[in-house]
Amino acid sequence: MNLLTDPIFRVRTPDGPVTACLPELLALLGHDRVDSLTGLQRHQEDAFHIFCCYLAGAVLVRTGESSPQQTADFWREGIRQLTQAEGCADDSAWTLLVDDPTKPAFMQSPASSRAVFERDYKPDATTPDALDVLVTSKNHDKKMSRAMTGNFEAWLFALISLQTTVGLLGRGSGGGMNRGIGRMNSGYGSRPRVGWFPGMRVGVQFARDVSVLLCHRQVLLEAPYPYASTGRILLWIPPWDGARSQALDSLDPFFIEVARRVRLLSVDSRIQAFASGSATNFIAADQLKGNLGDPWTPITQRTNGALTVPESGFTPELLRNLIFGDGYIPATMQQPDDSMVGGWFSASVLVRGQGKTDGFQNAVLRVPDKPRLALFGCRQSRDRLTSLSKKGIDTASAMHYKALRPALFSLLEGGPESIVVDKAEIAKWVDSAVKPFVLNWNPRYFDWLWTTIDIPNDTEALRPWFDELRQLAQETLNRATERTPQRHGRSYRAKIKAQGIFFGSLKKNFPQFVEVTHDQP
Structure with missing residues (x-):
């Protein structure tokens, strides 16, 4: 041949x-x-x-x-x-x-x-x-x-x-x-x-x-x-x-x-x-x-x-x-x-x-035309998009590791005063429970990033991304709450404690986005 x-x-x-x-x-x-x-x-x-x-x-x-x-x-x-x-x-x-x-x-x-x-x-x-x-x-x-x-x-x-x-x-x-x-x-x-x-x-x-x-x-x-x-x-x-x-x-x-x-x-x-x-x-x-x-x-x-x-x-x-x-x-x-x-x-x-x-x-x-021009055009536009892209990754990482994972650990451990993160069997369950959050935000990241071209203020550009991540994280936590194996006597405490840790972490790590009201825990 x-x-x-x-x-x-x-x-x-x-x-x-x-x-x-x-x-x-x-x-x-x-x-x-x-x-x-x-x-x-x-x-x-x-x-x-x-x-x-x-x-x-x-x-x-x-x-x-x-x-x-x-x-x-x-x-x-x-x-x-x-x-x-x-x-x-x-x-x-x-x-x-x-x-x-x-x-x-x-x-x-x-x-x-x-x-x-x-x-x-x-x-x-x-x-x-x-x-x-x-x-x-x-x-x-x-x-x-x-x-x-x-x-x-x-x-x-x-x-x-x-x-x-x-x-x-x-x-x-x-x-x-x-x-x-x-x-x-x-x-x-x-x-x-x-x-x-x-x-x-x-x-x-x-x-x-x-x-x-x-x-x-x-x-x-x-x-x-x-x-x-x-x-x-x-x-x-x-x-x-x-x-x-x-x-x-x-x-x-x-x-x-x-x-x-x-x-x-x-x-x-x-x-x-x-x-x-x-x-x-x-x-x-x-x-x-x-x-x-x-x-x-x-x-x-x-x-x-x-x-x-x-x-x-x-x-x-x-x-x-x-x-x-x-x-x-x-x-x-x-x-x-x-x-x-x-x-x-x-x-x-x-x-x-x-x-x-x-x-x-x-x-x-x-990559639409405007983001392409920002990527390969003037240095100022590229530098801003570079900075926003890093902030977007950092926001997703903080939502994952500082808010959602601690809440999931507390949920499975029954709402203790302090969580323990080095228990292998619990860590495996948390890894499995957090996957929907990761799988859902990954494909949305660049769609959000390209929309920031027309928003001059960085905080306002990041706000829609934070809101989307918070919704995904909350849905992941709610789904885990319905499926987690728990001791019956501590079920209510575990759920309330997990939600409290989740919201407290949001308030601590994202004060620019979280508005505290009397209706919230």
Whole structure:
């Protein structure tokens, strides 16, 4: 299956479903003729998008062009020229199955000899989803090894997903480790895609991101980055024995990396993946902590390493910090074009853990025109919005930890004179009882924040947010009051005491918003 000539991709277009080879797909994307890719799973979309953008950017640079709106023939010829310049005279580097393991196959590095292949490579996966990066705890969340083994498109997407986003995962065959990519902060990190969407169509995002890549290229060719303008791009073409790493100064800024020694072969008319571990990472960049200039990856200022998203995912606080650059250097793709009116801030990642994944996390925030102008316009407007966004997070945190949680502890403990917060069984119940409050305020935070643009006074801007949080917290406490296990003799006391603690905390922590009357406790 040759990606440059065979129609492997199932594409929904405005004119109906079609099948396309890779050059035809790039042409469709450039002209915004793609509604969706039928076989692409959500957790694979980011890896495939990044792959297409880097490939298109590399071809455009090598051919001296700048527009991503090109014909299929242009992309096919450009990819072949790029491949030949990197040492592969035929299309084997774009063929999914190549019988000779000493020749490159698509995103599959060749072995130095057939003897090395037979010695190091062992059977690894018989279905594409077993090869993919989506490892689930005890195989419960998403059953593995379900996909059809002969589905070339599924194998292709699994390969790109693996080689673009995989991290460290135990010991492999051949005595080495299953290592991860270079554009990631450690083997247990994650590779995010953070940026600005001018629209939700994949073709619009492709054209915009390729253009940003080309503008960003000169930055990556200057210090502190060590890249070479004529460096390698298709890293799976030369043999890799797993013992030596590629130096960054031998690579082009748009290099498309591979992390694992993997080969797909036809065994008894079925596709099977063979794999081997490696003694070292493919790219010698451990000390850089994933800070390799990837334009979709924010940098953590404290560590100067690539963003690693925690198991909690994109919380409002993390999204707020990424948007306003509080503790993070924003990704290049976060800067919107001057011509944009509104748009979407998007952040997504497959969160990794030690030997597992902690779930695919995705957040897309609509940013209307006025907030966008405040974010990227004059410094005074941005500074005020930054300050208000922090106050909004602090208000939600105080409502959670200083008002609602103490009231819930008192409720379950029967209304004691002083609550005890270190009882594990009670703390677990409180954690469960408080979830509705957290789940309800999280999606409302940015909707409130964008409304503050037209309210000049900070206290008045925060008042609607406080009122909404107080209502959510009160509803959460009322729901807990109805469901909590209590001793019958202390039930009334527990309920009254919990409400008293809740209101007293509001009065203490939010005096500017709480008006005390004789009707209130």
